[in-house]
Amino acid sequence: MSQFIAVRTHDVRFPTSLLLDGSDAMNPDPDYSAAYVRLVTDADDGLEGHGFVFTIGRGNDVQVAAIESLRGYLIGRDVESLLEDMGAAWRLFVYDSQLRWLGPEKGVMHMAIGAVLNALWDLKAKRASLPLWQLLATMTPEQIVDCVDFRYLTDVLTPEDALEILHAAMPGREERTAHLLATGYPAYTTTPGWLGYDDAKLERLAKEAVAEGFTQIKLKVGSDLADDQRRLAIARAAVGEEIRIAIDANQRWDVPEAIDWVKALRKHDITWVEEPTSPDDVIGHAAISRALHPIPIATGEHMMNRVLAKQFLQADALQVLQIDAARVAGVSENLAMLLLAAKFGVRVCPHAGGVGLCEAVQHISMFDYVAVSGTTQDRFIEYVDHLHEHFVTPAKIRDGHYVAPTAPGASTEMYPASIIKYEVPRS
Amino acid sequence: MSQFIAVRTHDVRFPTSLLLDGSDAMNPDPDYSAAYVRLVTDADDGLEGHGFVFTIGRGNDVQVAAIESLRGYLIGRDVESLLEDMGAAWRLFVYDSQLRWLGPEKGVMHMAIGAVLNALWDLKAKRASLPLWQLLATMTPEQIVDCVDFRYLTDVLTPEDALEILHAAMPGREERTAHLLATGYPAYTTTPGWLGYDDAKLERLAKEAVAEGFTQIKLKVGSDLADDQRRLAIARAAVGEEIRIAIDANQRWDVPEAIDWVKALRKHDITWVEEPTSPDDVIGHAAISRALHPIPIATGEHMMNRVLAKQFLQADALQVLQIDAARVAGVSENLAMLLLAAKFGVRVCPHAGGVGLCEAVQHISMFDYVAVSGTTQDRFIEYVDHLHEHFVTPAKIRDGHYVAPTAPGASTEMYPASIIKYEVPRS
Numbered sequence: 035m036s037q038f039i040a041v042r043t044h045d046v047r048f049p050t051s052l053l054l055d056g057s058d059a060m061n062p063d064p065d066y067s068a069a070y071v072r073l074v075t076d077a078d079d080g081l082e083g084h085g086f087v088f089t090i091g092r093g094n095d096v097q098v099a100a101i102e103s104l105r106g107y108l109i110g111r112d113v114e115s116l117l118e119d120m121g122a123a124w125r126l127f128v129y130d131s132q133l134r135w136l137g138p139e140k141g142v143m144h145m146a147i148g149a150v151l152n153a154l155w156d157l158k159a160k161r162a163s164l165p166l167w168q169l170l171a172t173m174t175p176e177q178i179v180d181c182v183d184f185r186y187l188t189d190v191l192t193p194e195d196a197l198e199i200l201h202a203a204m205p206g207r208e209e210r211t212a213h214l215l216a217t218g219y220p221a222y223t224t225t226p227g228w229l230g231y232d233d234a235k236l237e238r239l240a241k242e243a244v245a246e247g248f249t250q251i252k253l254k255v256g257s258d259l260a261d262d263q264r265r266l267a268i269a270r271a272a273v274g275e276e277i278r279i280a281i282d283a284n285q286r287w288d289v290p291e292a293i294d295w296v297k298a299l300r301k302h303d304i305t306w307v308e309e310p311t312s313p314d315d316v317i318g319h320a321a322i323s324r325a326l327h328p329i330p331i332a333t334g335e336h337m338m339n340r341v342l343a344k345q346f347l348q349a350d351a352l353q354v355l356q357i358d359a360a361r362v363a364g365v366s367e368n369l370a371m372l373l374l375a376a377k378f379g380v381r382v383c384p385h386a387g388g389v390g391l392c393e394a395v396q397h398i399s400m401f402d403y404v405a406v407s408g409t410t411q412d413r414f415i416e417y418v419d420h421l422h423e424h425f426v427t428p429a430k431i432r433d434g435h436y437v438a439p440t441a442p443g444a445s446t447e448m449y450p451a452s453i454i455k456y457e458v459p460r461s
Numbered sequence: 462m463s464q465f466i467a468v469r470t471h472d473v474r475f476p477t478s479l480l481l482d483g484s485d486a487m488n489p490d491p492d493y494s495a496a497y498v499r500l501v502t503d504a505d506d507g508l509e510g511h512g513f514v515f516t517i518g519r520g521n522d523v524q525v526a527a528i529e530s531l532r533g534y535l536i537g538r539d540v541e542s543l544l545e546d547m548g549a550a551w552r553l554f555v556y557d558s559q560l561r562w563l564g565p566e567k568g569v570m571h572m573a574i575g576a577v578l579n580a581l582w583d584l585k586a587k588r589a590s591l592p593l594w595q596l597l598a599t600m601t602p603e604q605i606v607d608c609v610d611f612r613y614l615t616d617v618l619t620p621e622d623a624l625e626i627l628h629a630a631m632p633g634r635e636e637r638t639a640h641l642l643a644t645g646y647p648a649y650t651t652t653p654g655w656l657g658y659d660d661a662k663l664e665r666l667a668k669e670a671v672a673e674g675f676t677q678i679k680l681k682v683g684s685d686l687a688d689d690q691r692r693l694a695i696a697r698a699a700v701g702e703e704i705r706i707a708i709d710a711n712q713r714w715d716v717p718e719a720i721d722w723v724k725a726l727r728k729h730d731i732t733w734v735e736e737p738t739s740p741d742d743v744i745g746h747a748a749i750s751r752a753l754h755p756i757p758i759a760t761g762e763h764m765m766n767r768v769l770a771k772q773f774l775q776a777d778a779l780q781v782l783q784i785d786a787a788r789v790a791g792v793s794e795n796l797a798m799l800l801l802a803a804k805f806g807v808r809v810c811p812h813a814g815g816v817g818l819c820e821a822v823q824h825i826s827m828f829d830y831v832a833v834s835g836t837t838q839d840r841f842i843e844y845v846d847h848l849h850e851h852f853v854t855p856a857k858i859r860d861g862h863y864v865a866p867t868a869p870g871a872s873t874e875m876y877p878a879s880i881i882k883y884e885v886p887r888s
Contacts (some may be wrong), residue, residue, distance in 0.1 A: 061558050092557065138712070142568050146523075288612065291615075313565065389546065
């Protein structure tokens with residue numbers, strides 16, 4: 035029996051804007067940041083649960099304040115019973131009738147809940163001495179379904195539907211686990227494609243990506259059409275015909291503009307168009323998708339919750355679902371999104387990059403491969419080679435694949451020295 | 462020439478849960494609260510701009526922290542140039558590339574921006590010595606359009622469309638202004654219908670509502686079907702056949718449940734069904750609307766932004782748009798929502814109640830009547846008789862109508878004594 039005795043938060047910001055790493059059409063100068071939380075217990079195992087919300091600088095303090103507001107739910111609470119029933123843990127936070135008003139289930143408060151739930155998942159996996167993906171992959175379909183909130187989903191996905199999907203994927207779990215440990219999960223890289231990089235750097239990084247074994251790269255677009263044409267031509271020449279090139283507009287366009295702009299670029303053989311417009315616009319994405327068919331539409335890094343995911347799938351408004359580890363209410367809600375995607379037969383290619391997003395989201399895709407979709411066909415986890423050095427068990431890439439983590443936990447733990455060095459003072 | 466010299470915030474909470482005022486199926490014990498902001502200038506006119514985010518208790522401190530994070534945008538900034546270009550004021554906050562990540566354009570950060578923008582609108586109206594509705598109603602169509610952000614709307618509403626709507630409503634502005642000053646704007650009341658009230662209190666308050674001149678009341682439903690049947694029968698008997706009765710489920714149901722539940726209640730002659738399910742679920746509301754036709758579907762108090770409003774209208778997922786003064790980014794975004802509704806010919810019946818929502822939103826509907834839709838046909842502003850005594854120029858009801866405010870400003874200013882009495886200490 036143990037209790038939570040502290041909820042420690044840190045406002046951690048990396049000055050990435052100085053190098054234009056991460057620059058795109060909507061985010062010209064991000065300072066990759068983490069509103070970081072550590073859950074401390076009185077158990078003598080020395081284990082803490084770590085989670086975070088990723089932000090790009092200003093407002094990270096607001097996100098920290100939102101996490102702080104959840105402290106009262108944890109201090110003094112029994113650790114074992116909370117970790118034993120992660121569905122109840124979700125409801126404890128998400129169903130608080132007063133906090134719910136601040137969303138509901140979206141934005142700052144929802145992401146704060148996600149950080150805390152992810153820290154709980156991290157602690158649960160550490161206590162089980164398993165990497166999170168493997169902890170999930172050893173749970174029964176019934177246990178998984180108990181972690182998922184089906185509220186507002188039952189018109190398209192019931193618990194019974196989810197059980198059917200999970201049971202159908204039971205055969206082969208061991209073989210896929212072994213395969214994952216041997217070869218990893220396919221990755222693509224965004225490293226060459228930031229808008230702030232000059233042509234020479236783009237060309238060099240694109241060639242390096244191919245040399246490193248990546249089979250897909252991504253370019254930021256949407257600021258200037260002539261620039262996009264030139265940069266896509268440079269990238270295509272650098273990587274050859276066999277490598278996939280995705281483009282990402284980061285919400286830059288309105289619906290008609292998205293259609294016109296991408297039609298002008300389609301000669302470059304585009305593997306998907308990412309975030310063409312507002313991430314909230316299901317109907318707009320559906321219209322874009324119809325107009326640009328057969329180019330797949332990808333979105334999800336700003337998809338606020340499972341209710342929006344449901345609608346994007348219902349409307350065939352995306353063909354690539356890009357879940358994010360720190361946008362929704364944690365692993366718990368990402369499980370719902372995996373199940374929704376499986377129900378619709380849509381592939382999941384997570385968003386990553388920033389601070390710690392690669393570390394966190396790899397577990398979700400690996401669980402999906404082992405226990406939900408059962409495939410990595412046409413699926414890739416995004417990879418960006420920023421800031422991994424701050425994590426105790428950093429995401430690792432080998433031959434264009436994420437290496438399956440073997441260390442216990444959710445890979446979300448940052449070095450204390452990094453936290454101390456980059457934490458900003460409270461105002 | 463003057464500058465902003467202070468941004469003062471207050472975490473104001475009223476202990477309404479003690480009386481079960483405001484209780485509904487999702488919000489059993491709200492403590493109506495305001496994350497309140499005062500913008501102070503160095504002008505010698507003594508005028509301050511006041512705005513707030515309405516919350517229902519816990520998390521009000523997070524909302525205050527979000528408002529505080531905007532202070533740096535205002536201190537030292539020239540007041541006149543900011544108030545002169547409210548479109549630029551919107552972009553100053555909403556287009557901040559780093560803060561944007563926290564939504565984008567939804568939840569805690571977006572509502573904080575709304576409070577500040579509303580405080581600016583309040584100050585602008587006070588400086589013009591006009592109530593806000595009248596300030597807006599004296600602006601030209603071009604000036605109004607300059608205040609509105611059309612990003613993500615142009616597939617259905619362009620600035621040219623908006624100009625056309627506003628120019629078409631130019632004839633008759635004076636007559637409608639005079640009519641409004643003489644008779645006010647129709648109201649309906651939710652006062653009888655809270656779930657926490659017993660049958661006798663429901664019956665008594667329903668009769669009082671009719672005696673006071675209201676022609677529509679609203680009942681909270683969705684916790685227990687037998688209770689809903691009984692309470693609707695009591696209310697119908699109390700008010701007679703001529704009075705409209707709306708029902709409000711406060712997001713309690715999934716899509717199939719909403720359809721079944723309301724079909725069981727339709728014999729009570731329901732004037733609209735409010736918030737049947739997740740406020741984010743456009744496609745779900747459209748399905749409910751088709752299944753329950755011709756009962757109108759109403760939603761909007763949790764509608765996070767204009768992009769969601771656009772989709773609800775495109776999908777015919779609502780027939781009553783219930784804009785809220787403190788959910789989106791202020792008057793500026795509500796103008797966009799009025800124009801969208803006008804484009805689709807959908808009526809706007811604002812959500813109000815809570816703390817100060819009646820005071821704030823009445824200005825939007827009155828402006829709509831004078832200068833956008835030109836009608837009050839089948840339109841009502843919600844009214845709840847809570848907590849008006851804390852406002853310097855409280856909303857006033859006469860014969861079932863909101864009395865048109867004549868005091869300068871947006872009616873958002875709370876008495877200092879009320880702020881002092883109900884402010885909670887900072888943690």
